[in-house]
Amino acid sequence: MNRYIILLLLIVMAKLHAQKKGEGASFLDKTAFKAGYYGDVFSDNGLQFGAEYLWLEKQRTKSKQRGPKTTTHQLLINGSLGYSTNFNNRTDNALHTYYGLVYRRTSAKRWQLHVELNPLGYSRSFLSETFEVEGDAVSRVPFPGRSYYAPSIGFGLGRSRKKNKLAGWYLNFNYTSILSYNAGILPTFSVQYGHRFNFKKKN
Incomplete structure (x- = not known):
């Protein structure tokens, strides 16, 4: 199943690359680059970096008493990389990365609502110093930890900068399912707060 998802994403990225050449x-x-806080606030805290690529965009204008109001609807390719740890005990160290799609609605006053679906998610836990025993021999395990498939969904809000809908601040709430965790599923919730940056002056 994971191979088919990865293949589908590669096809989409190839199509985007072909479209980019013709535009x-x-x-x-x-493309907007983003950076900010990542964690669950109470125990694990860290940083997250990523990027969003504008795939589709449509604007709708409605007539109001105070004049026309334009809302913008966007579909974006999303990718992020984050690292979190528990600063109290230094044991809950994990690296997270995910890729998927984001739908975002921007109002006439630049307020934004968005929903994201990330079917391609990966989580890697890092353990403290670990040893293994084989017969009478004891050896140190290099880079101890485990890897998990971790898809996620999320929703959030934010506000764009003037004349640039790709840039601005955001606040996201994410739910991640860490699969095959001790023969089960570990649900995790996280908060993301940060800023998006775009190098185009007007958008």
Whole structure:
């Protein structure tokens, strides 16, 4: 199943690359880079970095008493990489990365609502110093830890900058299912707060 998802994502990225060649806007014009806080606030805290690529965009204008109001609907390719730890005991160390799609609605006053689906998720836990015993021999385990398939979904809000809908601040709430965790599923919840940056002056 994971192979089919990865293959589908590669096909989508190849299509995006072909579209990019035929359009006037550059890759950086359609890409926003993001950085901010990542964790569950109470125990594990860390940082997260990522990028979003604008795939589709549609604007709708409605007539109001105070004038026309335009809302923007966007579909974006999303990718993030984060690291979190428990600063109290230094044991809950984990690396997270995921890729998927984001739907975002921007109001006429620049307020944004978004929903994201990340079918491609990976989580790697890092353990403290670990040893293994084989017969009478004791050896140290290099880079101890475990890897998990970790898809996620999330929703959030934010506000874009003036004249640039790709840039602005965001606040996300995410749910992640860590699969094959002790022969079961470990549900985790996280909070993300940060800023998106785009190098195009107007968008």
